[in-house]
Amino acid sequence: MEHEIRVLTDAQEVGRSLEVFLTAMVGLQRPDSDQQHEFMEPGRTVGAYVAPERLVGTASSFTSWMMVPGGKKVPQAAVTDVGVLPTHTRRGLAGALVRHQLEQCLGRGEVLASLRASEATIYERWGFGIASNVAQVEISVPRAQFRDGVPRGGDVRLVDLRERADQDLLAKIYLGANWVGAIDRPSYWWRAKAHMRELSKDHHYAVVHGIPGHEDGFAVYTPEDATAWFRSRDRGIVVGDFVTTTTRAHFGLLRYLLSIDLLQRVILDPMPVDHSIEKLFTDERAVTSHGARDETWLRLVDVEAALGARTYRAPGQVILEVRDDLLRQNTGRYLVSAQGVARTEQPPDITLDVGQLACAYLGGTEFWQLAQAGRIAVHKDAQLAVADHLFGLRRAPFGGTMF
Numbered sequence: 136m137e138h139e140i141r142v143l144t145d146a147q148e149v150g151r152s153l154e155v156f157l158t159a160m161v162g163l164q165r166p167d168s169d170q171q172h173e174f175m176e177p178g179r180t181v182g183a184y185v186a187p188e189r190l191v192g193t194a195s196s197f198t199s200w201m202m203v204p205g206g207k208k209v210p211q212a213a214v215t216d217v218g219v220l221p222t223h224t225r226r227g228l229a230g231a232l233v234r235h236q237l238e239q240c241l242g243r244g245e246v247l248a249s250l251r252a253s254e255a256t257i258y259e260r261w262g263f264g265i266a267s268n269v270a271q272v273e274i275s276v277p278r279a280q281f282r283d284g285v286p287r288g289g290d291v292r293l294v295d296l297r298e299r300a301d302q303d304l305l306a307k308i309y310l311g312a313n314w315v316g317a318i319d320r321p322s323y324w325w326r327a328k329a330h331m332r333e334l335s336k337d338h339h340y341a342v343v344h345g346i347p348g349h350e351d352g353f354a355v356y357t358p359e360d361a362t363a364w365f366r367s368r369d370r371g372i373v374v375g376d377f378v379t380t381t382t383r384a385h386f387g388l389l390r391y392l393l394s395i396d397l398l399q400r401v402i403l404d405p406m407p408v409d410h411s412i413e414k415l416f417t418d419e420r421a422v423t424s425h426g427a428r429d430e431t432w433l434r435l436v437d438v439e440a441a442l443g444a445r446t447y448r449a450p451g452q453v454i455l456e457v458r459d460d461l462l463r464q465n466t467g468r469y470l471v472s473a474q475g476v477a478r479t480e481q482p483p484d485i486t487l488d489v490g491q492l493a494c495a496y497l498g499g500t501e502f503w504q505l506a507q508a509g510r511i512a513v514h515k516d517a518q519l520a521v522a523d524h525l526f527g528l529r530r531a532p533f534g535g536t537m538f
């Protein structure tokens with residue numbers, strides 16, 4: 136089928152593209168149509184047109200960064216709103232849109248692209264891989280007694296997310312996000328979040344931690360199921376945004392959440408898969424982790440720049456032979472060590488597709504796991520452990536932002 140991929144320029148076209156996305160997604164909550172353009176960054180939405188001049192597919196993104204191992208904030212495209220009308224699927228339109236986006240990323244100097252996937256079978260073919268996972272953490276309030284010696288944390292105060300100043304305060308606190316896998320949340324993201332809260336039937340409560348002017352964390356929570364709340368014996372809250380930039384904030388906010396009257400359950404979702412919250416309690420069975428799932432789907436747009444942006448553990452070196460059928464300039468051999476990264480012609484230790492490298496890039500998946508699954512080719516067995524040592528981290532990567 137003949138089609139044309141174009142960058143959408145006027146607000147009406149961008150509004151129509153969101154309609155296309157929502158129709159493709161079927162079940163997502165719809166924003167008010169007159170505000171849609173406020174949630175999308177101009178110049179970053181592409182559309183697929185078929186004759187006669189009909190928009191049938193779309194993909195968008197916003198300008199962002201991602202924190203990589205070593206602490207650098209690397210420029211990335213946060214890809215979102217990918218959809219093709221059900222009448223036009225499986226004709227290569229999404230592929231054409233994503234390819235167009237990735238070429239745009241290269242042109243803008245974006246080293247990475249990342250997304251959250253509606254299905255796990257879509258994006259690997261375009262060089263994306265799962266770079267972080269998340270879990271749901273459920274704490275039984277009656278069983279959760281803090282051990283002696285767990286720090287108290289500082290003061291917590293309620294804020295009102297209907298107020299612009301309090302929304303801005305959360306955005307300011309978030310600027311301190313300092314974990315591997317964290318991404319920038321631009322103004323478009325915050326505006327869309329505020330709008331979706333307004334449309335939601337649940338009230339969103341928010342608390343911030345720290346003295347005014349020096350806040351270092353916040354939590355946003357809603358009642359789990361408010362239909363029979365007043366007489367219920369089984370009440371819970373869902374903490375959908377738990378952001379702490381210091382360990383003090385982590386303890387202060389957890390203590391606050393577990394001190395709220397009426398509750399049997401506090402559910403934190405999403406949380407890092409290696410959260411270790413159970414260690415805080417005398418009864419470790421107070422905490423159940425479940426619902427582990429993929430979070431960051433990562434694309435290394437510029438492999439050399441991406442590998443060069445993160446740090447590695449000494450000692451050792453490994454030669455990775457990377458294949459990239461979409462962005463062919465990435466195909467090649469890279470010598471990786473704590474001293475840096477360089478292209479090389481030497482024989483490789485490991486050969487892998489760019490999507491498999493994305494799985495290992497933030498340290499969320501180890502090379503041995505990929506090797507065991509037959510997803511990478513290892514030419515020198517001993518070098519597998521070296522690669523895992525070089526890329527390994529103390530903490531699992533975590534995004535924590537849905538977009």
Ligand SMILES: CC(=O)SCCNC(=O)CCNC(=O)[C@H](O)C(C)(C)COP(=O)(O)OP(=O)(O)OC[C@H]1O[C@@H](n2cnc3c(N)ncnc32)[C@H](O)[C@@H]1OP(=O)(O)O
Binds near residue numbers: 159216219223228254
């Ligand atoms: C970041 C985000 O926005 S996540 C949200 C993604 N959007 C959705 O889930 C909405 C509903 N789905 C859709 O709109 C579409 O099915 C899309 C966007 C996922 C795919 O659009 P299409 O135009 O059909 O994809 P396209 O024709 O380019 O397919 C390319 C390949 O992916 C495969 N593919 C596409 N979608 C899927 C899927 N959902 N499951 C399995 N395979 C898929 C196709 O079979 C094709 O395989 P091939 O290359 O081996 O022939």
